[in-house]
Each structure stands twice: as structure tokens, then as C-alpha cells.
Amino acid sequence: MALALAAATTGCATQPGGKAPMAAPGAPAAGTTYTYTGNPLFRDVFTADPAPLVVGDTLYLYAGHDQAGEGQMFNITQWLAFSTKDMKTWTAHGPIMQPTDFSWVISDAWASQVIQKNGKFWLYTAVEHDPAQGSHGKAIGVAVADSPLGPFRDARGSALVRNEDTDGPHTWDDIDPTVWTDDDGTSWLIWGNANCYIAKLAPDMISLDGPIRQIDLPDFEEGPWIFKRGDLYYLVYASMDKSISPDERISYATAPSINGPWTGRGELMGSAANSFTIHPGVAEFQGEWYMFYHVGTLDVGGLKGALGRRAVAVERMHFRPDGLIDHIEQTDAGILPLP
Template identity: 75%
Template sequence: MQGTTFAYQGNPLVRTEFTADPAPLVVDDTLYLYVGHDEAAGGQMFNITEWLAYSTKDMREWTAHGPIMKPTDFDWAARDAWASQVHEKDGRFWFYTAVEHDPAQGSTGKAIGVAVADNPLGPYRDAKGSALVRNEDTDGPHHWDDIDPTVWTEDDGQSWLIWGNGNCYFAPLADDMISFSGPIRTIDLPDFEEGPWVFRRDGLYYLIYASRDKAIDPDERISYATSSAITGPWTWRGEVTGSAANSFTIHPGVAQFRDEWYLFYHVGTLRIGDQAGGLGRRAVAIERLQFDVNGMIVPLEQTDEGILRP
């Protein structure tokens, strides 16, 4: 699989592996995409065993680079290659991700780790030697509230980490990128479930996330808020798109590449051999992201054609 080149044929993007929690990163003329490798069998809920990387220079031809890391590359982690984001700063690549903490290492539940590399494809190594955020560090509603990290760096060099499930947390990162320089606080977002992702366009900050209004739909959707500053206050702007086909979860990742904006997400529609898609066997999809004259995101339809549509 590693080094294999394939053409985008519509959604889902990858047809040979189950992929989840897409995280795009643009470096010069290349878009890199990092995903969790879904390998749940039968009725198993989740079994995400490693992180895979893909790249493209034109959104049409893609290269599969294989696994770049697995959870146990963190000596203090036990399993679960949950959602991640790679962030470039000062010529280095910082891999923020959620894993299950090894209880023998002094903590239980989900935790956020940081790895670092000198190029987008690694090799990545644990940058801290312990979790950046442990379950005990936040007053969350359950033991998996510290997941789904997203990172933003301001023009003045100050970086911020935003993450969470149930609660949306944020905190300023120190210059070393592996510790905090201020307290952990929360952002109040309507129906926030998980999967925050931050980007900026024309001076406006966007916080896009997986939302859930149980009175309307038991499945997650994608909503967003905007702000004039990364520290808020945030104004809720509505839904970007509805629930994913055949998947309770949906996870947004956004990138601008070659003058176009793209939304990456996952669905449960792919079948590989005798394994049908579903909650633990998801597949990444892509749509163009468009904005109105006021900078608001135009709600989009999830399609099989994806970015092949004119």
C-alpha cells in the first residue's frame, strides 16, 4: 500500500482501507491528509489501530504513504489512534492526537499526546514523554472528553489548542508546543459534541465542529461559529451539513488549497470485501466549501461525486 498512487473517483476518497477523522495540512504545493485506520470487525464499535497519511498536489492524483505512527509509540499509551491534527510551526511538524492512556502509567481514560517530526511524513516521535492533557486535567462529563485536538497559531506566534467531547476546551500553548502557558478554559457552543477544527478566512475565525441535537437527530452533524479573535466570543452560525450516511459520527477537517476551500469528513458507505461500512468502518469524503458575500459558510450537500462535480 505504501507509495501507491491512485486517482480520486468521487467519495469516498480511499477505497482500499477504512479511514476516519480526516485532518488536512497544506505544505507548499502539497496537501497532506492524516486519518485514523478503522479496523473494527463485525459488531465491534471502534478499533483504530494506527494513523495513515496520504498526499496530493492537485486533489485528483493521491499517494498513500502508509502508517506514520501507532498509539503505542507513546510509551504511556495503551491503544486507540483517535482523531489528530498535524500542525506546522517554525519548520517542524507537531502531531497532536488522542489515545487511551495506559492505566499502569498513572492515568485512565482518553489523553492528548504530542509527537514531532522534521517533515510532514515523519518519522514522528513522542515530543513530551507524557500526555499533554490527561483525563484528570479537565472536569469533563466522562473519561473520553479529552479528544480531538485542533491547533491554531496566531501571526504573533502564539499557538492555541482546542479540543474536547461534551465540553469544548481551549488553552494557550507555550513556545515549546508541549505545555500550556495559561489555564484551560471552555468555549460555549450550541450542541457541541466533538471534533473542533479552527481556520481563518479574510480575517474571520471559524470554529467548525461535530454537533448533536438529540431532539432532532441522534446522529452528529457539522455546525460552526465565527469570531473576530481566536479567544472569542464565538457566534453560532448554524449547520454546515447534516449527518453522515451510515455513521453516527462525523468529523470535519478544513483546508484551503490552490485557491479553493475543502471540507473533509467521513461516512459509513464503503464496503471492502465482506466488511460493510459503519460506525467502526468509516471512509473519508471531500466536498468543496463555499462562502457567501458575508463570509458565512454555504450549507452543503454530501454527494457521491464530491469534488468531481463542476
């Protein structure tokens, strides 16, 4: 998740009459259950930047907790977790971490992904570095837990990637990490805004084992998500072509190897309703492929959906015999009907 048009602003404006802006709803209590009735998934909380993880018979879904009030752009205060065993009944597990759980961070629970490796669960995420601690702008942090629901703790005590480590056009180019572990056990980190970066992770999962390189992708904006199906690697990402739309869309590329060459395959999904940003998260679960994304159409607690008040949605993905993906339409019904 991030912004291509300006640095994110978390300060809020006072409403006329000196009233403080209306606050967004808090996190659902752990144990709260939801029955899927179409999109968006969760109707009482603003969620963004969905990141699915399948562990055994359970799909976990991680999301940033959008809490922007009136006059705010972004205010994402914590990472939430949900789970399901059938895509129909979902359970909330409350916040699993907040940015200041990293001692070197001051704010911003931006896009994350959790992966499983070496008996641990690793959360890679974008946060705002504390300038008093030697860096500034967005950075990539990594946390670790023994369970997919935490508790997650800072795995290294410092940023995995700092703003100064890449030659990007602005201070928020190091965001939106996605991780893939290849068949040989090597894990790779891909991230970026404006530039798409890739680097090999060391076996310890908390340091880089090689140089940071760039992947050339058509209209790349941000939000990469890497996965593999059969022998083909897929890189899905938020793209922008202002001749088509002033808002982000989802495009994708394929490659025979994690190291490319990557072939652009065009648009996969159009712009999100009422949201400049869109963020893909892909998972195969119980024989079906799903695309998670967010929209800005949900109204909660008197607050209307907006750029900083988004809601996670989901659609099915369908692959052609040649491995390419059919265009995905955003719908209110989503993945209904369910068994």
C-alpha cells in the same frame, strides 16, 4: 472522533460457530496511488477523522485507520497519511505512527491534526492512557517530526492533557485536538467531547502556557476544527440536537478573535451516512476551500461500512460575501469534475 453515547469498546465478539470476526483490510502500501473518482476518496481501506495540512504545493491528509471487525465498535490501530498535488491523484504513504509509539499509551489512534511550526511538524492526537502509568481514559499526546511524513516520535514522554486535568462528564472528554497558530505566532489548542476546551500552547509546543478554559458553543459534541479566513475565525465542530437527528451533524461558529466571542452559525453539514459520528477537517488549497469528513458507506473486503468502518470524503466549501458558509451537501460526486 469519539463517542458520546458510551465509552469506546475495542474488544470483539466471537461469531456463531466460534469463528473469529472478519478482519478489516490493512494499510495500503506506501506508494500506492489513487485517482479520485468521487466519494469516498480511498476505496480499499477504511479511514476516519480526516485532518488536512497544506505544505507548499502539496496537501497532506492524515486519517485514523479504522479496523473494526464484526462485533467491534472501534479498533483504530494507526494513523495513515496520503498526499496530493492536484486533488485528483493521491499517494498513500503508509502508517506514520501507532498509539504505542507513545510509551504511556495502550491503544486507540483517535482523531489527530498535524501542524507546521518552527521548522517541525507537530501531531496532536487523542489516545487511551495506560492506567499503570498514572492516569486513565483519553488523553492528548503530541508527537514531532522533521517531515510531514515522519517519522513521528513522542515529543514529551507524557500526556499534554490528561483526563484529570479537566472537569468533564466522562473519561473521554479530552479528545479531538485542533491547533491554530495566530498572526502573532501564539499557538492555541482546542479539544473536547461534551465540553469544548481551549488553552494557549507554550512556545515549545509541548506544554500549556495558561489555564484551560471552555468555549460555549451551541449543541457542541466533539471534533472541533479551527481556521481563519480574512479577519474572521471559524470553529467547525460535530454537533448534536436530538430533536433534529440522533446522529452528529457539523455546525460552526465565528468570532473576531481566537478568544471570541463566538457566535453560533448553525448547521453546516448534515449527519454522515451510516455513521453516528462525523468529523470535519478544513483546508484551503490552490485557491479552493475543502471540507473533509467521513461516512460509513464503503464496503471493503467483505466488510460493510459501519460506525467503526468509515471512509473519508470531501466537498467544496463556498463562502458568502459576509463571510458565512453555504450549507454543504454530501454527494457521491464530491468535488468532481476536476481539471
